[in-house]
Amino acid sequence: MSAQVMTHQMPGPGRLRKMMTNQRFYRAITGILVFIILWEVGARSEQWAGFAFPWIGLVPPPTAVLGAWSTVFVESSYWMSWLQSFGRVLAGFTAAVLLGVPLGLAMAVSRTFNGLAFPTFEVLRPIPPLAWVPAAIIFWPTQEMAIAFVTFLGAFYTIVINVVGGAKSIDIRYFQAAQSMGSNGADIFRRIILPGVMPSIFLGAAVGMGITWEVVVAAEMISGGGSQIGGTAGGGLGFFIWNSYLGGSYELIVVGMISIGIAGYLCSSTIRKTGTWATPWKRLR
């Protein structure tokens, strides 16, 4: 109550003031703070109270994580990991968009092509991307390409499915109307199908981006030393995590996890922003 009165008198930009007076904002902060404090207490209970909680007692406490983070923050190898992971994600993701969008559109436009390709696609789709890792390593000349390929697969399926689904959900009356007014195939494609699938493309891309990060982490762990599959292509945030695990610096595992979370979030929100920018008609609602 008193906080509310105080903030009312506070000058400043309207948006900030609105956020500060918003109960939701405080509750969100409280929730996260409580979570962090519980984590800290749980992790330090052995130090402080002499007994370890199960499970949580084995996790490095947040303060230690922050400390570890501040030391690696200035090291170039940490940022190299970021760069390497970003590079792989971008390579796989770009390939998935470049191949997936045309393939999805082709399946949506041509019934014959759909009949030919879609069943095969559906048969391959249930195989999780990571199950392809060993096969990819055998096939591609370098591990780098193998990782990019698996990353590509992760986003590819989602994008294709979304494009096909988006095209199918277009109201058939639009086509009928356009045809009755004399549109040709190219017009229909450009004026109806493309804008119709645009939101689905971005949705698929955003989801696909999430999967890409999942896959890249796993691929880096598996090929870069995780499990028995050894390899030369180290690096990347997934490898950073795995390496920290092997080296016993558990704080750095959490640092790596948070870094990947941030990286993935940045990528996904960039795509969502681009999506809202590219489909302005969806904003009005």
Next chain:
Amino acid sequence: MTTDNSKTGVGQGLDQAAKAALLRETMPFKTVPDATLRRIADLAKEETLPAGTRLYNEGDRADDLFVIASGKIEHALGPEAEASKLVKMVKRGDVIGWAALLSTKQRRLATTVAEADTQILRINAQKLRDLFQNDQQTGDMVMSRFATMIKEDYTLPDWLAKTRSIGEGTVARSEAEVPVSESRLALLGYRLGLWVKSPKPYLMITGFTAVLLFWHFSVDVFEWPRFRNMPGLVEVITEWLSRDPIYGLSVWTPEYYTHIIVSIRRVFIAFLLATALGVTLGLFMGWSKGVREFVFPVFETLRPVPILAWVPLAIIIFFHPESTVIFLTFLASFYATALNTMLGVDSIDESYSRAASCLGANKWQVFRHVIVPGALPFIFTGLQISVGVAWFSLVAAEMVSGEFGLGFVINTSYTMVKYPTIVIGMITLGAVGYTTSAMVRMLGDHLMQWRVRELAMGGR
């Protein structure tokens, strides 16, 4: 047999094809499949009415319905019929006497007199109903088309309601009489027939063949540079089906099934845990503003961390490989389920909760009768996604840590250079994963038939 006081004469032979063609012109039988239409045509007896013949009177017992082939008949409804037009002239392609099809009130509603020499087809209603009982789908269709036809004549809403219940009532009754499995089988056969006639299966086979041939030729025949290293199609299949597999894993070895069962068990446990916890958390986050505002930010902060980034931490925390794998699989499912459940609660129209509260429901009752069923469709969407991601992370978890399981098979086959086994593992994984997803989808459709029907009606 019939009380219709008509002077009828046998006309100059319309053959089956001509009768079928006439039936095809009528509103109710327009969309009947050819085979069934011919059988209906066999039921139809052709008659000729001289001008001035009274076909039936209002209030007579109704046994047959009539299709007009030529000529015209005046059709006069009784005043209590509440029709939009009491007297009308029926011509070729019109159907009269449909009262015979009603299950409850088999009395004529109109008086019909031939205006000119008229040729009609007489169809016994009981025989027609019997025919439809053996062909549920067509019967359903014809009945609803009858209902539409009748609706055009009667404008008053209560009549409309009554005529609607005619069609559906008849079908519902016959559904109860026919063994369900039989009618389903017939439906399945019909769909299968349609599918075989369409180009779809042939395109599909072409697609599969092309991919398999490409695999075979690129690896075994032409031995292209990189492809040469891959296991070939023939090698994989012989290994998979061999009683004495070279690399020790085929459909005949018990280990194959051990791996499958271990993987399914892990996914099952994780899925159950995730569903129990995810649905609960999702419902509470959606239902209570307080819970959401405190918990959801934490949830959203943790969610961007990929499941697989948890692997080392999970190993540290749980130590035991089995619990590690289950935890990772659980986590993926949990996010999907909780998020979709919350979205499901959001999607419920708030006026439902308000209406329930106005009618005196307490908070718990609103939760039980409004929130839970309302969120169910989204929950099942979430569960479908959840099964998918469960398999996704299971593979990764099994590859990194774990003994047994399909992911483990794929990984160890690589390290021990048992290349065909990798492919066997992948194919099996795909098949098992697909089956579990399909099972969840079917369960969802089964539990939410009201929604399936709603969608079907919305889509017309």
